[in-house]
Amino acid sequence: EAQVTQNPRYLITVTGKKLTVTCSQNMNHEYMSWYRQDPGLGLRQIYYSMNVEVTDKGDVPEGYKVSRKEKRNFPLILESPSPNQTSLYFCASSPKGRTSGIHEQFFGPGTRLTVL
Amino acid sequence: GESVGLHLPTLSVQEGDNSIINCAYSNSASDYFIWYKQESGKGPQFIIDIRSNMDKRQGQRVTVLLNKTVKHLSLQIAATQPGDSAVYFCAENIQGSNYKLTFGKGTLLTVNP
Numbered sequence: 001e002a003q004v005t006q007n008p009r010y011l012i013t014v015t016g017k018k019l020t021v022t023c024s025q026n027m028n029h030e031y032m033s034w035y036r037q038d039p040g041l042g043l044r045q046i047y048y049s050m051n052v053e054v055t056d057k058g059d060v061p062e063g064y065k066v067s068r069k070e071k072r073n074f075p076l077i078l079e080s081p082s083p084n085q086t087s088l089y090f091c092a093s094s095p096k097g098r099t100s101g102i103h104e105q106f107f108g109p110g111t112r113l114t115v116l
Numbered sequence: 117g118e119s120v121g122l123h124l125p126t127l128s129v130q131e132g133d134n135s136i137i138n139c140a141y142s143n144s145a146s147d148y149f150i151w152y153k154q155e156s157g158k159g160p161q162f163i164i165d166i167r168s169n170m171d172k173r174q175g176q177r178v179t180v181l182l183n184k185t186v187k188h189l190s191l192q193i194a195a196t197q198p199g200d201s202a203v204y205f206c207a208e209n210i211q212g213s214n215y216k217l218t219f220g221k222g223t224l225l226t227v228n229p
Contacts, residue, residue, distance in 0.1 A: 004159075031215050042205065043160070043219040050214060058216065090159050094215065104150055105217060107159035 002027045004108035006091050012114045013081055021076045021111050023091030031094040032074040033058070033105065034066065036087040043090065049074055050096070081115040088112050128226045135196045137223045139189040139206035148209040150217065151180060151191045155202045163191070163204075193225075201227045 004025045013019055025032065033048040035058075045058030049068040063085055065077040074093075078085060089112075092105040129135050141149070147168040152160035166173045166180045166189075173180050179192040189206055203224050207217040 033217075035219075040221065042221040043207075045216060045218075048214070048216065056214065092159075096215070104162040104165055106162070107152075109159050110157075 002106075004091055004093050004106050006089075006108040006111050008111060009109065010112050012116065014116050015082055016080050019078050019081060019113075021078075021089060021091075021113070023074045023076065023108060024072050025074075025091075025093040025106070026072065027093060027095070027106065028071065029093035029106075030071070030096045031105075032068065033092045033094075034064070034074070034076045035090045035092065036060065036085075037090060037110075038087050046076070046089075081113075083115045086113060086115050125221070126224045126226070128228060129196050131196060131198060131227055131229050133196055135191075135193040135200070135225060135227075137191045137193075137204050137206075137225065139191075139220055141187050141189065141206075141208050143208070143210050144184075144187070145211045146208040147211040149180070149182060149189050150207045150209075151178075152205045152207065152219075153200075153202045154205065154222070160205060196225075196227050198227045198229055201225055 007022045030051045034046040035043045037043050044060050046064050047058050047066040049055045052071050055066050088110050090110050091108040094105040095103050150165040151163040153163050154160045164175045164178050164180050166182050177194045181190045203222040205219050205222045207219045
């Protein structure tokens with residue numbers, strides 16, 4: 001089944017304790033992205049990756065890191081989490097069309113993170 | 117601020133009625149638009165998309181209309197069913213923005229039986 005998976009789905013942690021949220025897609029998509037979703041603010045892009053070893057900042061990158069060593073994986077790293085990073089996080093992937101450019105993004109099920 | 121916004125944060129309809137969810141955008145360089153549905157506890161799910169060289173696109177029970185003159189996008193759902201109850205997001209891609217999607221804040225659609 002074509003899908004985007006995220007782990008863990010739920011996480012409660014404490015301020016300053018490094019954590020990683022994994023994201024994996026099995027659709028051979030070049031493009032991957034991380035979003036956070038907060039009430040009243042909608043989905044905001046954190047980081048994105050156009051291909052392996054190519055990453056760039058989105059709208060709210062502060063406090064986050066990413067890496068793209070393999071095409072299928074795009075982990076989100078919080079080196080020193082703070083309470084304002086409590087949120088619902090979504091990973092997404094998308095193919096890149098040669099002629100038609102952007103296509104729809106496929107989202108994972110989400111990771112609910114609470115930082116105490 | 118976000119260039120994609122919604123006229124109504126909530127919409128309540130009767131089962132069987134048609135639903136129309138609206139979205140405004142402000143960037144004339146936006147060249148791709150997409151509607152997502154998000155059910156409680158799940159990730160956004162693709163519904164339909166439209167490119168800026170089109171005015172209308174139809175899917176199964178859904179139609180998206182794009183009015184570039186007034187920078188307005190709408191999603192029409194025919195014969196709305198209880199399973200259509202969800203939050204609906206529009207998103208836009210600005211040409212040259214490296215595939216970035218900018219999302220609106222969402223409209224909560226409630227279908228009453």
